[in-house]
Amino acid sequence: xxxSIPKGTRDFLPxxxxxxxxxxxxxxxxxxxxxxxxxxxxxxxxxxxxxxxxGEEGDKLLFKVLNSGDFMKDVDFSADxxxxxxxxxxxxxxxxxxxxxxxxxxxxxxxxxFPFRRYQLQPVWRADRPxxxxxxxxxxxxxxxxxxxSLMGELELVxxxxxxxxxxxxxxxxxxxxxxILAGIADIIGAxxxxxxxxxxxxxxDKIGLEAVREELRERGLSEAQVSALDPVFALDGDAKQxxxxxxxxxxxxxxxxxGVDECSTLFDMITAAQPRCTVELDLTLARGLNYYTGAIFxxxxxxxxxxxxxxxxxxxxxxxxxxxxxVSGVGISFGADRIYDVLTELDRFPATLEQSARVLFINFxxxxxAYCIRWATELRxxxxxxxIYPEAAKPKKQMEYANRRGVAYVVFVGDQELADGTLxxxxxxxxxxxxxxxxxxxxxxx
Amino acid sequence: xxxSIPKGTRDFLPxxxxxxxxxxxxxxxxxxxxxxxxxxxxxxxxxxxxxxxxGEEGDKLLFKVLNSGDFMKDVDFSADxxxxxxxxxxxxxxxxxxxxxxxxxxxxxxxxxFPFRRYQLQPVWRADRPxxxxxxxxxxxxxxxxxxxSLMGELELVxxxxxxxxxxxxxxxxxxxxxxILAGIADIIGAxxxxxxxxxxxxxxDKIGLEAVREELRERGLSEAQVSALDPVFALDGDAKQxxxxxxxxxxxxxxxxxGVDECSTLFDMITAAQPRCTVELDLTLARGLNYYTGAIFxxxxxxxxxxxxxxxxxxxxxxxxxxxxxVSGVGISFGADRIYDVLTELDRFPATLEQSARVLFINFxxxxxAYCIRWATELRxxxxxxxIYPEAAKPKKQMEYANRRGVAYVVFVGDQELADGTLxxxxxxxxxxxxxxxxxxxxxxx
Numbered sequence: 096x097x098x099s100i101p102k103g104t105r106d107f108l109p110x111x112x113x114x115x116x117x118x119x120x121x122x123x124x125x126x127x128x129x130x131x132x133x134x135x136x137x138x139x140x141x142x143x144x145x146x147x148x149x150g151e152e153g154d155k156l157l158f159k160v161l162n163s164g165d166f167m168k169d170v171d172f173s174a175d176x177x178x179x180x181x182x183x184x185x186x187x188x189x190x191x192x193x194x195x196x197x198x199x200x201x202x203x204x205x206x207x208x209f210p211f212r213r214y215q216l217q218p219v220w221r222a223d224r225p226x227x228x229x230x231x232x233x234x235x236x237x238x239x240x241x242x243x244x245s246l247m248g249e250l251e252l253v254x255x256x257x258x259x260x261x262x263x264x265x266x267x268x269x270x271x272x273x274x275x276i277l278a279g280i281a282d283i284i285g286a287x288x289x290x291x292x293x294x295x296x297x298x299x300x301d302k303i304g305l306e307a308v309r310e311e312l313r314e315r316g317l318s319e320a321q322v323s324a325l326d327p328v329f330a331l332d333g334d335a336k337q338x339x340x341x342x343x344x345x346x347x348x349x350x351x352x353x354x355g356v357d358e359c360s361t362l363f364d365m366i367t368a369a370q371p372r373c374t375v376e377l378d379l380t381l382a383r384g385l386n387y388y389t390g391a392i393f394x395x396x397x398x399x400x401x402x403x404x405x406x407x408x409x410x411x412x413x414x415x416x417x418x419x420x421x422x423v424s425g426v427g428i429s430f431g432a433d434r435i436y437d438v439l440t441e442l443d444r445f446p447a448t449l450e451q452s453a454r455v456l457f458i459n460f461x462x463x464x465x466a467y468c469i470r471w472a473t474e475l476r477x478x479x480x481x482x483x484i485y486p487e488a489a490k491p492k493k494q495m496e497y498a499n500r501r502g503v504a505y506v507v508f509v510g511d512q513e514l515a516d517g518t519l520x521x522x523x524x525x526x527x528x529x530x531x532x533x534x535x536x537x538x539x540x541x542x
Numbered sequence: 543x544x545x546s547i548p549k550g551t552r553d554f555l556p557x558x559x560x561x562x563x564x565x566x567x568x569x570x571x572x573x574x575x576x577x578x579x580x581x582x583x584x585x586x587x588x589x590x591x592x593x594x595x596x597g598e599e600g601d602k603l604l605f606k607v608l609n610s611g612d613f614m615k616d617v618d619f620s621a622d623x624x625x626x627x628x629x630x631x632x633x634x635x636x637x638x639x640x641x642x643x644x645x646x647x648x649x650x651x652x653x654x655x656f657p658f659r660r661y662q663l664q665p666v667w668r669a670d671r672p673x674x675x676x677x678x679x680x681x682x683x684x685x686x687x688x689x690x691x692s693l694m695g696e697l698e699l700v701x702x703x704x705x706x707x708x709x710x711x712x713x714x715x716x717x718x719x720x721x722x723i724l725a726g727i728a729d730i731i732g733a734x735x736x737x738x739x740x741x742x743x744x745x746x747x748d749k750i751g752l753e754a755v756r757e758e759l760r761e762r763g764l765s766e767a768q769v770s771a772l773d774p775v776f777a778l779d780g781d782a783k784q785x786x787x788x789x790x791x792x793x794x795x796x797x798x799x800x801x802g803v804d805e806c807s808t809l810f811d812m813i814t815a816a817q818p819r820c821t822v823e824l825d826l827t828l829a830r831g832l833n834y835y836t837g838a839i840f841x842x843x844x845x846x847x848x849x850x851x852x853x854x855x856x857x858x859x860x861x862x863x864x865x866x867x868x869x870v871s872g873v874g875i876s877f878g879a880d881r882i883y884d885v886l887t888e889l890d891r892f893p894a895t896l897e898q899s900a901r902v903l904f905i906n907f908x909x910x911x912x913a914y915c916i917r918w919a920t921e922l923r924x925x926x927x928x929x930x931i932y933p934e935a936a937k938p939k940k941q942m943e944y945a946n947r948r949g950v951a952y953v954v955f956v957g958d959q960e961l962a963d964g965t966l967x968x969x970x971x972x973x974x975x976x977x978x979x980x981x982x983x984x985x986x987x988x989x
Contacts, residue, residue: 098591098649098865101633104584106646108653109660112580128923130900130930130948133559137551137679138585138635138665139605144545158586161606161631163669165623172619176612184608186548188585199553202545206555208947210933213556218585222610232584245933247912254920368913369920418545453577465694466815473701473816476575483577486657486692500655501577 103225113449126214136195142187159184188220192237201418209242239427248426250365257371266398270378279352284324294382335377456498457507459485464509550678560896573661583642589634606631635667639684648865656689686874695873697812704818713845715821719828726799731771741829782824903945904954906932911956
């Protein structure tokens with residue numbers, strides 16, 4: 096029987112687990128330092144909770160789970176498969192952490208302390224076409240603060256981004272925009288209803304250049320006058336503060352735009368005062384997740400590696416509205432562990448110590464020695480020192496090979512002399528030096 | 543829209559997460575101290591990997607995932623649903639951690655260092671009827687050592703069980719049996735082919751008593767002579783050592799039985815020498831997982847709570863055989879996190895400190911004070927101290943209520959005086975005492 100796993104899924108070997116856990120642990124530690132609290136939701140949600148929340152494309156990409164028992168009873172299989180699927184599948188796999196979080200907040204609102212700060216590190220599943228860096232099972236790391244519209248939320252998320260990437264040793268730039276500024280831009284060219292068309296086009300400025308963006312705007316039906324009206328926006332110059340001041344005059348007739356400038360301006364002041372170590376920029380082309388973001392929009396890129404966004408997020412004013420709890424504002428971010436893994440690999444910046452899943456190996460010379468080794472290995476293990484005893488009295492060469500492959504720091508030898516004297520002989524695998532010590536003293540040294 | 547989750551699944555609130563993580567972390571720490579290495583496998587496996595591995599009942603309880611796109615193409619829906627399901631579902635959800643582990647070992651045998659010691663903490667899914675303590679998504683914690691038939695494996699698993707429950711503060715009894723001893727019993731009554739019938743009946747001795755076991759054996763077709771031949775087994779007396787010696791004479795004509803006695807006897811000697819803190823007993827009625835265990839069988843029960851098994855395992859000689867790699871012996875255990883949770887709840891033995899997801903809260907008196915608070919909160923957070931700043935200048939009463947509900951140890955006040963003097967005023971929430979200190983000194987005290 097041939098062994099394989101489904102397309103787009105992955106096994107993780109111990110060496111990969113060590114690196115992945117290093118990323119997860121770092122992110123989790125920062126979430127904890129900012130007093131976010133963990134929650135978990137089921138992998139299976141009712142399909143009715145998920146359908147219609149991610150657009151038509153999302154509905155297609157949801158993994159649906161077949162009903163147990165006779166799923167075919169009373170089902171009309173002559174209908175289109177899209178109509179049959181929800182009849183034979185009541186449940187689907189979690190598609191992101193945001194919709195289940197919204198459901199969770201509404202369902203448990205009486206048990207939650209607001210403002211509620213939650214983090215969640217659980218896999219999600221999408222029936223996307225697998226490709227480099229895109230998997231069908233992957234692990235977003237989300238933190239959200241819900242139940243307050245204070246810009247302190249935005250500030251703390253930027254500080255968390257700063258702290259995570261500082262700890263990981265990755266230089267990043269946080270790009271910030273505001274949905275209300277984008278709305279203001281649509282306002283001033285007299286096309287507020289074309290917000291999506293405009294932002295989709297502007298979003299491509301980096302990739303295709305100004306002329307192509309203009310062309311796309313024309314193709315999307317904007318008049319020449321409207322396209323030209325965008326010129327002052329593209330011409331904005333200076334740092335965030337200066338750009339925002341220029342926008343303020345451009346937005347004289349857009350209340351929404353002015354509100355966006357105010358929010359963004361206050362946020363940049365707060366960020367500057369907090370002295371983050373990363374670069375923070377205003378990026379008016381940023382339109383990520385426009386569907387549900389209503390205020391700030393964030394995106395993070397690594398400075399020294401060509402890679403897409405490694406973290407993103409924003410403010411949403413009505414996430415729980417879909418589940419019947421309106422008026423709860425929140426702000427959240429999501430770290431992309433898989434891309435961060437790729438960045439750290441490319442920068443070769445994983446700590447060297449991650450590989451060491453065993454610190455000490457006791458060489459096994461036979462039953463009597465083994466019993467003596469067990470006693471002292473137990474002592475080390477109770478102290479939490481990762482310790483191995485080779486399970487049988489194999490040839491010393493084989494045992495030493497195993498020690499090398501497991502990357503232990505010390506090998507311990509116990510022969511007649513050690514048994515008689517109550518000692519242990521340690522070999523430092525890095526230097527090759529050997530040292531015989533009274534057993535208890537040896538244990539202290541190994542700890 | 544009503545919010546709900548599928549039957550048999552659960553949301554975990556922060557307080558539950560803290561308790562669950564305490565259990566997972568304890569188990570993981572012990573696995574690490576014994577130098578087991580983590581792996582992870584995909585939640586989705588090819589259905590062909592899973593089907594036929596868990597018996598007919600298991601095939602029914604597998605969650606099957608509907609193929610993407612037009613799953614109905616070329617499928618004959620007039621067939622029985624059991625035949626249709628595998629045609630419209632190529633993938634299924636992980637049902638346990640054992641079969642995926644076997645697949646993993648075979649698939650990655652060239653990248654693995656044998657003897658391979660792996661642990662795995664991931665959810666599994668079963669379409670079981672939900673009931674108290676039984677969920678459709680649950681979290682076994684497995685450790686296995688594969689590629690050695692040394693009894694050191696069995697010993698280390700018992701030591702790990704001892705260490706986990708010692709750290710958790712649960713008094714347990716580890717019950718040990720051996721498949722070969724059960725085979726020996728079947729041998730001596732002249733019914734080696736009735737091994738399953740015999741063990742299923744004997745397994746009930748505790749619950750239904752000796753007479754009912756005899757009756758069941760008769761019902762299962764054993765002759766009166768065969769049932770009587772079991773009498774000496776039921777009459778065994780004394781500790782493990784003594785029982786094993788009696789079995790040795792009973793098994794004079796069963797080579798398998800004698801092998802079982804030898805293995806068990808050596809293991810008990812090793813365990814005694816290792817001085818575990820838990821109770822370890824020989825239990826000849828233990829028949830758990832007989833389908834694939836070939837040597838030692840373990841089961842763990844809490845001494846002070848009436849609850850089913852909270853951990854179990856055993857030796858299997860041919861786990862990877864189903865995937866084409868025969869002759870690899872292994873031994874493993876699985877901790878049941880959900881039942882351990884229930885035991886700790888009933889014993890009220892969760893550490894009190896688990897609830898504290900925030901240590902410090904800075905009260906927010908307005909913009910100027912807030913900026914000063916951000917500076918010092920950042921200092922605490924960089925040190926890893928879970929710290930909150932109330933996000934807006936709400937009424938102090940409301941902020942103090944939030945501090946109480948989040949269970950912080952200290953509240954920090956910053957007013958005009960503190961701003962002018964460069965100090966922080968700390969309130970110890972347990973004692974109510976207040977103290978004003980130079981800011982840096984206050985931060986050191988809070989750390």
